[in-house]
Amino acid sequence: MIPADLRYTKEHEWVRVEGDVATVGITAHAADQLGDIVFVELPAVGRAVEQFATFGVVESVKAVSDLFAPVGGEVVEANEALAGAPESVNSDPYGAGWMLRIRLADPAQLDALLDPVAYEALVAEA
């Protein structure tokens, strides 16, 4: 199921906005397509990320895949727990598998993201 309270990118990242902080991860569909995730490379806290630019890398046993920032801003937290438990991206992609918290540079950027209905349609096409 695709959570109804999130926004999405075409590259299968999700974002949850609380106040001016956006939490970012990859969708269950993306995690399933990648297979067993064994490594996640994330930017350091304090780094700036740009909307739709790559912010890191996720590696499954078989493949390497870039991560794209749904929104731009300053990284205020990276999920350190993924270093020891990258498999939580597969098991709990919208919860323990979160990746970054970004302080939103411009809330208007959210308008460029897919809503759950549009994302569901994208996944259905794939």
Add this chain to the structure above:
Amino acid sequence: MTDEPRATPLEQAHEALGARMVDFAGWRMPIQYTGIIEEHRAVRERAGLFDLCHMGELFVDGPDAGDALAAAITTDPRTLAVGRAQYSMICAPNGGILDDLIVYRLADDRFLVVANASNAAVVSDALAERFVGRRAILDDRSLATALVAIQGPAARGILAPLAFVDLGAIRYYGIAEGTVAGIPALVARTGYTGEDGFEVFVEASAGMTIWDALRDAGRAAGLAPVGLGARDTLRLEAGMPLYGNELDGETTPYEAGLGRVVKLDKAGGFVGRDALAKAAEAGPRRLLVGLAVRGRGIARHGHAVWAGERRTGVVTSGTMSPTLGIPIAMAYVAPGHSAPGTMLDVEIRETRAAAEVVPLPFYIRPR
């Protein structure tokens, strides 16, 4: 290859299991069923069942079969006892590797050569050409043969009740004719996982029967279907080379650490002999090593390997080892940097991760 990929005789089974399919060497193959790590562990801890119908099966018959094969490949199959097998290679005249092979002796004048799917046509053509003028017939039965592997500590116990052939009498790298689930089969104790196990060759039309019979027999023991994804991580942990990664037309067997399969002095010579003799004398320019990545990230095929500021080589295969829990890789490096314990760096996305040269294989099964 622009043709549609071919379905193996086990296509229905993969479909029923919901396998994720990929195009591989002209075949539509399962890459995973439930997940690479889970399938990998099933083979290490219990047993796994593999569809290997894409592999090439080339039968060689005739009074000169042994001599003809000996002249075409790097080993000497004439030294094999009936029912025994050897790992071998077929090389180009310049010594480059065309493919790695397993050669089984089925009778005095009958051999089975198993080639990689990606090279089956090349090997078939090269053997046919090299047999011209000899009393040896090449019968390429790749499309007429189904090959299923059952690998892992529980493999023998699962296969034995179905097999009318004494599995205990087949030693590692042995083969026997018999039946499995009532179907005429060749049963070989070979594999590509680092575990004990068997490979079962039957007529293509009987592939599904064998697959289903093994699945049923293995249910209680936790036999899992295993795709190409875990086949790759299993062989990598076992330090086994993969053609296209560790082996190719630019690589000599000596560089791959496989000089033992080159019989330079065998009677009658063989294609590539002179070039390989020169390579043996000159010594390898690079050597295949195992790397345990100590820094962050996973080394992958094509990543550069550095010794300080000197680029010493390149990664040929790499993954996160499901068994060891660390990133492992194989790489070609300069001979001076190949000793176990040597600390090198792998360039992973513009940063360098420390990696230690370790002995191959990474994994040896407990006995």
